[in-house]
Amino acid sequence: MTGGARFASLLLILAAAGFAGSVQAPFPADHRTLRQTVSYDQMSTFLSAVARPGFITVTEEGRSTQGRKLYLVRLNRGGAKARFKVLYYAQQHGDEVAGKDAQLTLIRDIAEHPALLPEDVDLYLMPMLNPDGAEAHTRTNGTGADLNRDHLLLAQPETRTLHRVARRIRPHLAVDSHEFGRDGDGYTKKGWTAWPIITMDAANHPLIPEALKTMGLAAVASAAPLQARAGHAYQRYTVGGPPPDEEIRPSTSEVDDGRNGMGTLGALSFIIEAGVRHRAADPQADLGERVDGYRILYRHLLGDRSWRERVRKQAEQARREPLPPFIATNTFWANRGGKVIPVKVIETATGRTLEVPTANAMTDLVVKGSVPTPRAYAIDPIAAARFLPVLEAQGLRWETLAAPRRVRLERVRLLRLEEPYDDLYQRYKDRQIVERQSQAEVDLPAGTLIVPLDQDLARRAIQVLEPCLLYGLYGYPGFRELARPGADLPVSRLF
Numbered sequence: 001m002t003g004g005a006r007f008a009s010l011l012l013i014l015a016a017a018g019f020a021g022s023v024q025a026p027f028p029a030d031h032r033t034l035r036q037t038v039s040y041d042q043m044s045t046f047l048s049a050v051a052r053p054g055f056i057t058v059t060e061e062g063r064s065t066q067g068r069k070l071y072l073v074r075l076n077r078g079g080a081k082a083r084f085k086v087l088y089y090a091q092q093h094g095d096e097v098a099g100k101d102a103q104l105t106l107i108r109d110i111a112e113h114p115a116l117l118p119e120d121v122d123l124y125l126m127p128m129l130n131p132d133g134a135e136a137h138t139r140t141n142g143t144g145a146d147l148n149r150d151h152l153l154l155a156q157p158e159t160r161t162l163h164r165v166a167r168r169i170r171p172h173l174a175v176d177s178h179e180f181g182r183d184g185d186g187y188t189k190k191g192w193t194a195w196p197i198i199t200m201d202a203a204n205h206p207l208i209p210e211a212l213k214t215m216g217l218a219a220v221a222s223a224a225p226l227q228a229r230a231g232h233a234y235q236r237y238t239v240g241g242p243p244p245d246e247e248i249r250p251s252t253s254e255v256d257d258g259r260n261g262m263g264t265l266g267a268l269s270f271i272i273e274a275g276v277r278h279r280a281a282d283p284q285a286d287l288g289e290r291v292d293g294y295r296i297l298y299r300h301l302l303g304d305r306s307w308r309e310r311v312r313k314q315a316e317q318a319r320r321e322p323l324p325p326f327i328a329t330n331t332f333w334a335n336r337g338g339k340v341i342p343v344k345v346i347e348t349a350t351g352r353t354l355e356v357p358t359a360n361a362m363t364d365l366v367v368k369g370s371v372p373t374p375r376a377y378a379i380d381p382i383a384a385a386r387f388l389p390v391l392e393a394q395g396l397r398w399e400t401l402a403a404p405r406r407v408r409l410e411r412v413r414l415l416r417l418e419e420p421y422d423d424l425y426q427r428y429k430d431r432q433i434v435e436r437q438s439q440a441e442v443d444l445p446a447g448t449l450i451v452p453l454d455q456d457l458a459r460r461a462i463q464v465l466e467p468c469l470l471y472g473l474y475g476y477p478g479f480r481e482l483a484r485p486g487a488d489l490p491v492s493r494l495f
């Protein structure tokens, strides 16, 4: 072949792959060799350089508590044909970096090879939701708040921004991106390291329609052969451990985090967690492998066209689905029948993989308490000022009574707030123990806020307002003061 012919055929190959020129990036060409995370400043520079009119759009959607920008990157080459809306967001916890790095390398690859992005996909990325925590290398944000425990109150600008963006986009598919420690105290004492380097789970909140949850779990399982082929230790995301004595379970269905927050907005919603060895000489030595594991899952969830059509239809149907007649208020993970399963661990000294049998893997979600679904919630005038910013941040619809109104009301009394962590049942602190009072016809005073459940975001309204939830608002500062043991809670149920 002559030099000219070779050059021409190279051009053909590049055109076939949709090559659009190389991009200056703060990471290596091969993401698998990445050993250092991208900083906020490096990311800002990269994003302004990679923007392409009509293809890659970078917008500032808000500011962190310390004034750093919260970026949204939209990748779209199909215009209005891109009907499948996807939102991948990362680094709510500032010291958990791999999801962000995976997203940035994905943006670079798509910028260089646009054909990697299917034309029917409208892809939105928020790679760094907690830039203050990223800079300080802390889990929490600039004011010390854990953002992934703020999806009920949306008291922080970072979570408020995420939810505002999500309500605007209404993604059919959403992924929250985290990292966990593989070498915590429990494992280290036994001479072990947790086996997986990359994990994923689907949203599991009781209010998410069953079909959506089933579809999510199927996608978690079908990623396994892809990760195995790439040589990554992969399993469904669990918390707890080590086996066989400690409990192992999927992430709680009761804390309102990003994964369940987006799930109740009507998205097929996931959490990805990569595993970090914090005690390793260089915890970032395997960052490239974690990033590769992440990218495999991000790509896997985009699936093929028929999968995307199915997810789109299922998510849109979930949004129209009527509320169930009952709301589960108390759920926990259990092992029905005491099944024994093997759990993989790595023997740290030898690097060997061991299988430890355990009956303490709790993978069945049990509903322990439910209440009938009301028609609406009523918020006492005295608590209105506390609740208004939450209703606003959640995008909920409400009415303020201008004059008294006669309604059928069920008040809910707080018996006590159980503060400590429950070691026996392994449950979070601040459990609300309540007693429903009998329904009565009452005149609600002017100034009462009424939040109807015949609204688009009814499932979010329930998550935020239902007073019978074992885990509700009243453990949070500012709301704790509104809940006195022996007195009625400020939110009542309307029938």
Ligand SMILES: [Zn+2]
Residues within 6 Å of the ligand: 093, 096, 148, 177, 178, 179
């Ligand atoms: Zn996290």
